[in-house]
Amino acid sequence: MNSQHFPLRGGCHCGNLKLIFNSTQTPNRLAVRTCACSFCRKHGTRSTSDPNGDLQIQIINPEKVIRYRFGMHTADFLICGCCGVYVAALMQNETQQSFATINVNVLDCAQLVSQDSVTVDYDGETIQSRQERRLQAWTPVVSIEEQNSQS
Numbered sequence: 001m002n003s004q005h006f007p008l009r010g011g012c013h014c015g016n017l018k019l020i021f022n023s024t025q026t027p028n029r030l031a032v033r034t035c036a037c038s039f040c041r042k043h044g045t046r047s048t049s050d051p052n053g054d055l056q057i058q059i060i061n062p063e064k065v066i067r068y069r070f071g072m073h074t075a076d077f078l079i080c081g082c083c084g085v086y087v088a089a090l091m092q093n094e095t096q097q098s099f100a101t102i103n104v105n106v107l108d109c110a111q112l113v114s115q116d117s118v119t120v121d122y123d124g125e126t127i128q129s130r131q132e133r134r135l136q137a138w139t140p141v142v143s144i145e146e147q148n149s150q151s
């Protein structure tokens with residue numbers, strides 16, 4: 001059934017940043033990419049996204065979340081400021097809808113994602129082509145909950 005979704009949970013090491021990735025694919029069928037940019041190479045990132053799925057993000061302490069930007073500054077790379085794990089990258093369209101690419105390594109099911117990843121190199125893109133590609137391929141973010149506890 002096309003409408004079936006698989007809730008894949010994950011997050012950073014310390015639990016400050018949590019994800020629920022509702023994918024239309026089982027873990028062993030996710031499209032996995034290895035990006036050739038220097039950030040992803042340094043992290044050993046494997047990325048996935050599902051334009052027909054959705055993503056929920058839960059943040060315990062927003063002050064301990066780093067939103068790192070580099071290169072063309074077209075996306076926020078969410079990194080936990082407590083444990084240092086890169087979880088996902090976010091961008092917004094004109095209507096402030098967020099879209100995400102997810103670091104497969106932070107999913108609880110990461111070991112089931114054993115298929116070969118496709119190496120991608122986006123170095124030659126313009127800002128516009130980059131944004132258009134991401135809006136097609138990345139996962140719509142349906143909620144970002146911040147539990148602003150003790151600040």
Ligand SMILES: [Zn+2]
Nearest residue numbers: 012014080083
């Ligand atoms: Zn953490």
